[in-house]
Amino acid sequence: MVEELKKKRVHKPAEERQAEILDAAVLIFASKGYQVADVQTIAEHAGVGKGTVYRHFPTKEELFKQALIRQLDILRCKMLRAHDAYSDPLQQLKAVMSTYFQFFDDHPETIELFVHERAEFGHDETPLYFARMHEHTDDWIPMFEAVKAALPMRDIDVEEMMCLCGEIMHGAVYLSKAIVPSRASHERLEQVFRFYLHGLVTNASIDEIYQLHNL
Amino acid sequence: MVEELKKKRVHKPAEERQAEILDAAVLIFASKGYQVADVQTIAEHAGVGKGTVYRHFPTKEELFKQALIRQLDILRCKMLRAHDAYSDPLQQLKAVMSTYFQFFDDHPETIELFVHERAEFGHDETPLYFARMHEHTDDWIPMFEAVKAALPMRDIDVEEMMCLCGEIMHGAVYLSKAIVPSRASHERLEQVFRFYLHGLVTNASIDEIYQLHNL
């Protein structure tokens, strides 16, 4: 009656195995948090033994960070692609923001991963989330410069523009789950984007700008 | 030589004991996180035995939540006091925002506490941080109504105003530690407040508004 179904052992290229393990890690870490998630569960979920996990990642901590980096790279990549799809700087900005919101709509577990990183490791080192953000700051400067040039801007420097943009997007996503009734993040794109522009410009009509830039 | 310094046992009113324990709990939970912090350490820090902690709080989780609630109440109370010190709605708003930033400047450990709550318990229940915020939403509606009446507002309803205000303040505080070089939160007050107003109004001169309201 009780079938002893033995999983067949398979050897795979390291890269593929690691990807499987990382996918499982993202899920488990996101749902339980770093401390509570246990490596055994991740291994089972990835369909491998615990020993195998440790063959590919030296410690639980490293496993977590790799899982996180994987997600960060995916997000970053999507944002860059969204940017490159447009030439008008305001369209670029809106597309990037949209991608950001959409990403967290599609992968709510990633929010949890970020939250847990901030809680667990943000204490004494800058979270990878921000480290990476900051590391790649330069990539976005040209866009913000262009936005600035395109708008009747009040006196704000580019760094401040970027900082505010990051804060408001992060805030919207981070708090999106907490608001009752919770709205899908991307529904908030329009609201947040308009608000952001209003916050930047002097006194021009936002509607004019919208029309001018086909937003 | 080695003095056996035995702590004298002292009986105290329950309330006082609990306050001592909660203060220790805030510190330890904030610095280590919910999972890593151990009750023994909290007990030692409060100058009591572990058993005593469990006399006053049924579980570690309850201890954490009480510690959090304590901080939330302090913050809320300060914000209300700041509000009541002014009659002009814009001055009130600015004062409340200022208090919020100042509080986290003075008690950076409280940020950590919120972060850990979101990570540990925000998963399946609304964090107390937001629950309380939402619970007391009504307290702030009159102020935002008044702000709205005082400004040449674009078409935003009060709920949205409050939501955006919360997000931008939370974002500024939450990210304040991540930015390099990190600025004291309160230094950002002016920047964030102006940004917020710009985001609300139609096309009036912010400077006019500032002068009119003595900001």
Place this chain on the structure above:
DNA sequence: CATAACTGACCGACCAGTCCGTCCGGTTGA
């Protein structure tokens, strides 16, 4: 058969919560 990948039982450290002996300090009565 040689080698590399894989496995999971095992070890030791760690910790939430318990439990009972200890001792404080308020009360009583002579």
Place this chain on the structure above:
DNA sequence: TCAACCGGACGGACTGGTCGGTCAGTTATG
């Protein structure tokens, strides 16, 4: 005034269970 007494607050050793990381043995592959 003070000594004997007692309720209950207190302390901390202990227990039971958990989990990160290891390693000796097993299985696939060439």
